[in-house]
Amino acid sequence: MTTEINTTLRDQALFYPSPLKEFWQAFAHNKGAVAGLLFMLLILFCALFAPWVAPFDPSEQFRDALLTPPAWLEGGQTRFLLGTDELGRDLLSRLIHGARLSLLIGLASVLLSLIPGILLGLVAGFFPRLLGPSIMRLMDIMLALPSLLLAVAIVAILGPGLINTVIAIAIVSLPSYVRLTRAAVMGELGRDYVTAARLAGASLPRLMFVTVLPNCMAPLIVQATLSFSSAILDAAALGFLGLGVQPPTPEWGTMLASARDYIERAWWVVSLPGLTILLSVLAINLMGDGLRDALDPKLKNAQ
Secondary structure, rough: OHHHHHHHHHHHHHHOOHHHHHHHHHHHHOHHHHHHHHHHHHHHHHHHHHHOOOOOOOOOOOOOOOOOOOOOOOOOOOOOOOEEEEOOEEEHHHHOOOOOOOHHHHHHHHHHHHHHHHHHHHHHHHHHOOOOHHHHHHHHHHHHHHHHHHHHHHHHHHHHOOHHHHHHHHHHHHHHHHHHHHHHHHHHHHHHHHHHHHHHOOHHHHHHHHHHHHHHHHHHHHHHHHHHHHHHHHHHHHOOOOOOOOOOOHHHHHHHHHHHHHHOOOOOHHHHHHHHHHHHHHHHHHHHHHHHHHHHHHHHHHO
């Protein structure tokens, strides 16, 4: 009898894949998401090991090689694969070190908006008559303002700099997390498992953080991924306007701002940072689509 039970359990384990394997199969079904993941792994590798991967220091100036074109163009030098900027700094080194800063801004801003957004969304969902209306009206007011304009206003009040840029982007991203968490909580509160937890005497914190929140994380993970790309774009926009990270710190938006006067005579100084931003945001958005497909049961069944 024991042998038959073990055989049945083993057959079921072979028939039903593990959750991680099932997730990867659904994610890998989206080829664009896999391509975006590979590109972001490359960017992450360059960001983590920038001092060893970059051929030069990002602030080192080569006065004899101002605005040198990329190595494959006429007049290019093999030691500067992507050319140099107006001060003779190696573009490849600055792009690699800029990846570290851009990813840091994206990660920090997502965490700073995700955690309070989840807390406010849980409160608004569990107290729809007492605290929910005031929280949601505040979020509506924030959503009524253009995100970039609100970020510019916040940075103008706090002052330019890395930390203030992260704070501004986090505040701008907050309403989407609050609304999404509240909607997910409202959809879960009427389910049987929540009613059973209430009848079992579960406390309010346990209901919020142990019973309901884990079942709301799938859309929040997708939103966090998409917000990561938005944070990179917002950081680049603030840097381009001179309100973000200040030069000579290598940051993609700041590189665009300092090179806009040379767009006609040295296109690579502007095009390469812009292309890096474009590819990074595209890769993250493709990953977000893959995560949505892998985490949504309806989309997985449709595949």
